[in-house]
Amino acid sequence: MFFWFILSTRAVTRRVRQNIRSIPASTLEITTSNPSTSSKRSSLPSQQKITKRTKLDITSTSANSNSNLPMDGYTILQNQLLFTLMCKTNCESCGNRWNGTINIKKREGLFVILSFQCSSCTNTITIETSPKVVASDRRDINVRSQIGGHLCGIRYAGLAKLMGAMNLPSPIQDERYSKWDKNLLLSIKSFSDRSMKKAVEEAVTAANGKELMYVGDGDSKTFAALSDKPPYPGKVIKKIEDLNHFSKRMKRQLETKKRQYGKEQLSDGKTIDGKNRLSEQNIIRLQMAFASTIRKCKHDLDLLFKRSWAIFWHKYSTNDDPRHDYCSIDWCGYLKAARDGTSYDHTPHALPRPVLDAIKPVFDNLCSRESLARVVNASSQNPNEGFHSLVWLMSPKHKTSSGTIFEIACHLAIIIFNDGYFTLGDLFNNICGYRGHYTDQAMIHFDNTRLHTESKENNRKRRKEAGRDVQKNVDNDQTNSNNASGDDDYKTIDSDEEADDDYNETNPGDQATFEDNDTTTEGKECSTDDHDSTSSSDNSSTDNDDKTILSPDTATKEDVEKNDETSDDEYGYYNPKDRRRWKEEE
Numbered sequence: 001m002f003f004w005f006i007l008s009t010r011a012v013t014r015r016v017r018q019n020i021r022s023i024p025a026s027t028l029e030i031t032t033s034n035p036s037t038s039s040k041r042s043s044l045p046s047q048q049k050i051t052k053r054t055k056l057d058i059t060s061t062s063a064n065s066n067s068n069l070p071m072d073g074y075t076i077l078q079n080q081l082l083f084t085l086m087c088k089t090n091c092e093s094c095g096n097r098w099n100g101t102i103n104i105k106k107r108e109g110l111f112v113i114l115s116f117q118c119s120s121c122t123n124t125i126t127i128e129t130s131p132k133v134v135a136s137d138r139r140d141i142n143v144r145s146q147i148g149g150h151l152c153g154i155r156y157a158g159l160a161k162l163m164g165a166m167n168l169p170s171p172i173q174d175e176r177y178s179k180w181d182k183n184l185l186l187s188i189k190s191f192s193d194r195s196m197k198k199a200v201e202e203a204v205t206a207a208n209g210k211e212l213m214y215v216g217d218g219d220s221k222t223f224a225a226l227s228d229k230p231p232y233p234g235k236v237i238k239k240i241e242d243l244n245h246f247s248k249r250m251k252r253q254l255e256t257k258k259r260q261y262g263k264e265q266l267s268d269g270k271t272i273d274g275k276n277r278l279s280e281q282n283i284i285r286l287q288m289a290f291a292s293t294i295r296k297c298k299h300d301l302d303l304l305f306k307r308s309w310a311i312f313w314h315k316y317s318t319n320d321d322p323r324h325d326y327c328s329i330d331w332c333g334y335l336k337a338a339r340d341g342t343s344y345d346h347t348p349h350a351l352p353r354p355v356l357d358a359i360k361p362v363f364d365n366l367c368s369r370e371s372l373a374r375v376v377n378a379s380s381q382n383p384n385e386g387f388h389s390l391v392w393l394m395s396p397k398h399k400t401s402s403g404t405i406f407e408i409a410c411h412l413a414i415i416i417f418n419d420g421y422f423t424l425g426d427l428f429n430n431i432c433g434y435r436g437h438y439t440d441q442a443m444i445h446f447d448n449t450r451l452h453t454e455s456k457e458n459n460r461k462r463r464k465e466a467g468r469d470v471q472k473n474v475d476n477d478q479t480n481s482n483n484a485s486g487d488d489d490y491k492t493i494d495s496d497e498e499a500d501d502d503y504n505e506t507n508p509g510d511q512a513t514f515e516d517n518d519t520t521t522e523g524k525e526c527s528t529d530d531h532d533s534t535s536s537s538d539n540s541s542t543d544n545d546d547k548t549i550l551s552p553d554t555a556t557k558e559d560v561e562k563n564d565e566t567s568d569d570e571y572g573y574y575n576p577k578d579r580r581r582w583k584e585e586e
Helices: 009-015 052-056 058-064 079-086 140-152 155-165 174-207 222-228 243-261 280-297 301-316 333-340 353-366 369-375 382-394 403-419 421-432 437-485 487-505 509-515 522-547 557-570
Strands: 004-008 074-078 100-108 111-118 124-128 212-216 237-241
Touching: 074 079, 079 100, 140 155, 140 174, 140 382, 140 403, 140 421, 174 212, 174 403, 174 421, 212 222, 222 237, 237 243, 237 369, 243 280, 243 353, 243 369, 280 301, 301 353, 301 369, 353 369, 382 403, 403 421, 421 437
Parallel strands: 212 237
Antiparallel strands: 004 074, 100 111, 111 124
């Protein structure tokens, strides 16, 4: 049966110094000696006890060596391979080819002391698979595995399963592991306190004498605690609402109204639910329109009040009774039609007035000046949620854990959230005496991945905004050209404006799904982009159809080929309204 153990690269280098020559391998014999047996270190300089100063220089030393193997790293080596390697060396005592036994003299978690006894002269040498932690009896490999267990959220039970699956010795006993957790908490807490103090100082400096703002949802008790015991002398802390939570109240209150009315008939003889009424889709659109309005107008209470009520009155408007005093020409099709001198139909986007009369109390509650004043200069609580996700990653909610484990998770999350993963190298340096080559590489990779994800998200948003600006300019050019063509084209413009208004204000909210809402999924955003592209393509196809519309019976081969030459350039996708023959993109 084979066993595995983790061996320090420096330990292997110390012991395998002879020229390697091939000889037959003998039988491997592994026995366990008294655990209380102490190890004996050689007096050679390369075998002396590793101090903190030496450990700090390991990375630079390994970089300057001829080997590309970091001397402070670990290698997982099967015992059979180690035994085979030893059989290819000469005994340092008798000079004969080594052919003996390997015994385990002591084991402590993942750390073991191995003894190699020569069968010819009975000379025994020992090797420790991991160095001691400075000013402690603990071993480096056990400390690192303990911290790694907390970072992964698997703790002792998960480490035991992982070691078992990898055919490695089990971690230290659970009782001692719990004791080590308490000692580890003290070290981690000191680093998290330092990180948090630095973050607070940066926030106070950024405020530059202004009041500090606390962002939280409505049911948070944190603000009450901060008000009772102000943490910063002379600094006023003001609470502002999280705009995402605030906008969700629109959805919850509309759903409550929908449940209250149920199957009750309104003044028009129909229920509040149904197609083109207060359906789930329309509730979400109203919520997203409200969220988008808050983001765009959060710095001006008067403008926020007008634009919030514009959502309601735009839906309330009819052809006989238009109410667009609060609307913006940026998205309101009626104002665009009035500007261009064209007719406009409210039917596609309007909701029945009995439905709107039923939900008007919701707007009275949320769109009052007193209510909207709570989201003036509002911000997002997403950073708080991001911090919580780190905590629950290391201390999952569905798993029972002690207070010590939860505190370790919180303090590790503070360090990572404020300063990144690479700062954890300082923690390893403080506890173990050195950071470690592979540890640094891993932490740099985690931080780069985090930055790459954020950068990719920002680039995606910028590309979409740039695409919308280009499309807006194209639409304006098409509108101007249609106006110049004469009165016969008014009908086409009118239908296009209706479609544009039905999209934009069945909601200005759909714009929020890809423009401002940080919590919207990428899939929804992609579908919204597709909607934008389809709308613009409809306009293009209408213009082209006015120029040349060929039926299959009357089109000649030359006409079809001529149309094919321009279709691929004008359309980057399949357009079902295009009656010309479609040519597949290669």
